[in-house]
Amino acid sequence: MTTIPASRSGAPLRRPRPALAPLLAVPALVMYVVFAILPLGGAVVLSFAQWDGLSQITWAGLGNWTSVLSDPVTWNAFVLTGKIMLVSVVVQTPISLLLGVFTAGRQRYREVLAVLYFVPLLLSSAAVAIAFKAILDPNFGVAAALGLPFLKQDWLGNPDLVLYVVIFVIAWQFVPFHTLLYQAGVRQIPSSLYEAATIDGAGRVQQFFYVTLPQLRNTIVTSGTLMVTGSLTYFDAVFVLTGGGPGYATRLLPLDMYLTGFTANQMGPASVLAVILVVVGLALAFVLTKFTGFARMQSDQEGV
Amino acid sequence: MTASATTGSPVRARATSRSRSTARTRPNWLGAIGGFVWLAIIIVPIYYIVITSLRSQAGFFSTNPLFPPLSPTLANYALVVQNDFGLYLVNSVIVTVASVVVTVAFALGAAYAIVRTRGRFVRSSFSLFLLGLAVPTHATIIPLYWFITRVHLYDSLAGLVLPSIGFAIPITVLILANFLRDIPKELFESMRVDGAGDLRMLVSLALPLARPAIVTVAIYDGLHVWNGFLFPLILTQSPDKRVLPMALWTFQGEYNVNVPGVLAAVVLSTLPIFVAYVFGRRYLVSGLTAGFSK
Incomplete structure (x- = not known):
């Protein structure tokens, strides 16, 4: 690299500039490795250690793993996370898809509605959760105003209801985002197909099922993937809204990890949960991208 | 993507508009009803937040929660402002701006390296960035907490900025690399012939051409940092280091019974983003769906 080749005539060639381009990746790589990748390895190490967050870290062997995996709270968290993942996809997908198709229309009123649908995305998760705490209050919230008895539930205190309340609040917050994805997807469909x-002679309903829906295949996969992997990170809103309670009713995996680590001061077991979270996340992403990659092979516009 | 619809021949464009107008003659009642039902689901909570924040506390307990207040008051907003709202706002702005500026600058360099070279080092770092997309942030907070405490950055704004950059970098690099790839190679080559080095090409070719992608990705990153809750929750403690979402949460803990006050804080904390939405809706929408709406 340092020797500069001379041309046959002996006159030095124009000095080639050093290859700077690869070095331009270094700052980004350093920040990313130090603050995202190394902590990932750190979680694996800490999962075999005992630490309360303040004092010395000591070795714990496999103790954390056996205690976490035999803890019914962990399995409860697993079941809840799976449930919230499944129900969220099933609830949010049809709503976002239909709203996306609806707002893709160029009618003036639909454009106005699309502007309003977007508003929940402007609020932080903390703000959404705090607002819904007030809204769901059985005595002073929206239920009291409407005077409908079945709405006067202790939404956040009833362990049978609270998970569905969380699912509703999350849908309220995230459906607008998926609606945007579907709206963009619908607008890409060539009008020649319609x-x-x-x-x-296809009517509106037939056009929806035979043109729109098949053409949205990739969007459905993308949006679904984001919903599934996103449901592993439902933390902010749930933490503020319920704190994982009542009891263990909304103690999802990330909440279980946080509460074990930073409330019960058991960083070792919490790290075990963190590692589980990573493994599940990577496994889901892997399976889903295989599926997505497969879907991408066949173009949406095949034969157009 | 949308370009394909607009680049059609004028004849085809006219045909499209005609088919749209025939669709308009048969209104889609079912769709409209569904659309308005969802509008109610979105708007009623927001309406409740806003009108309640304008209510006096006595009014909150006595009147129907969905009727507008008889004598609207800004007292709740005054209370929030007196509770150091300005400080939290400034903290949020500092953390967000610092994170976004550094992230975009570093990521642009990395994206340039990925697009312009094909060495093994660059290629393997690209796969490493891809991996980062699938890693849940939450899983790293315990070692991060250990590390940030060790380097004496616990309870500082810098301690919030650094991990925010680390986690924003993968998606930012990927979006920018996708964009830079579309810049014609000839532009780079002709600059190289003129004797320009990589740094020159990055600054005076890639940077200006990638501006739309940079705006989009900066908004995406900015919203995430601005609304982020987990890092401040774990990495800060004292009131003077609070960012808005944290301030909101602690305010709610302190003024539990003062619902109008708490909701005024919710409104105030959302106001900056709302203003941004009003003035730059297009950019915000493109920023939110950055990298996903392909």
Whole structure:
């Protein structure tokens, strides 16, 4: 690298500039490795250690793993996380899809509605959760105003209801985002497909099922992947809204990890939960991207 | 993506508009009803937040929660402002701006390296960035807490900025690299012939051309840092280091019974983003769906 080749005539060639380009990746790489990748390794190390967050870290062997994996609270967290993941996808996908198709229309009123649908995205998760605490209050919230008895529930105190309340609040917060994805997806569908369908005599419902839905295949996969992997990180809103309670009713995996580590001061077991979270996250991402990659092979616009 | 719809021949464009107008003659009642039901679901909570924040505390307990207050008051907002709202706002701005500026600057360099070279080092760092997209932030907080305490950055704004950068970098690099890839190679080559080095090309070619992508990704990163709750929760403690979401949470803990006050804090903390939405809706929308709406 340091020797500069001379041309045959002996005159020095123009000095080639040092290859700077690869070095430009270094700052980003350093920040990313130090603050994201190394902590990941740190979680694995700490999962075999005993630490209360303040004093000396001591070796604990496999003790954390056996205690966490035999703890019914862990399995409860697993079941809750799975449940919230599944129900969220099932609830949010059709709503976002239909709203996306609806707002893709160019009618003036639909454009106005799309502007309003977006507003929940402006609030932080903490703000959403705090607001819904007030809204769901059985005595002073919206239920009291509407005077409907079945709305006067102790939404956040009833362990049978609270998980569905959390699912609703999360849907309220995230459906607008997925609506945007579907809106963009619908607007990419070539209008020639609809023209052809119209000529073939397809009505609105048939057009939806035979043109729109198949054309949205990739968007459905993308949005679904984001919902699934996102549901592993439902923390902020749930933490502020319920704190994982009542009892263990909304103690999802990330909450279980936080509460074990920073409230019960058991960083070792909490790190075990962190490692589990990473493994589940990577496994889901891997499976889903295989699926997505497969879907991408066949273009949406095949034969257009 | 949307370009394909607009680049059609004028004849086709006219045909499209005609088919749209025939669709308009048969209104989609079912769709409209559904659309307005969802509007109610979105708007009623927001309406409740806003009108309640304008209520006196006595009014909160006595009147119907959905009726507008008879004598609206800004007292709740005054209470929030007196509780150091300005300080928290400044903290949030500092953390967000610092994180976004450093993230975008570093990520642009990395994206340039990824697009312009094909060495093994750069390629493997690209796969490492890809991996970062799948790692849940939450899983790293315990070692991060240990590390930040060790380097004496616990309870400081810098301690919030550094991990925020680390976690924003992968997606930022990927979005910028995708964009830089579309810049014609000839532009780089002709600059190289003129004797420009990588740094020159990065600053005077890649940077200006990538401006739309930079705006988009900066908004995406900025919203995430601005609304972030987990890092401040774990890495800060004292009141003078609070950012807005944290301040909101502690305010709610202190003024538990003063619901109008708490909701005024919610409104005030959302106001900056709301203003941004009003003036730059297009950018905000593109920023939010950055990298996903392909």
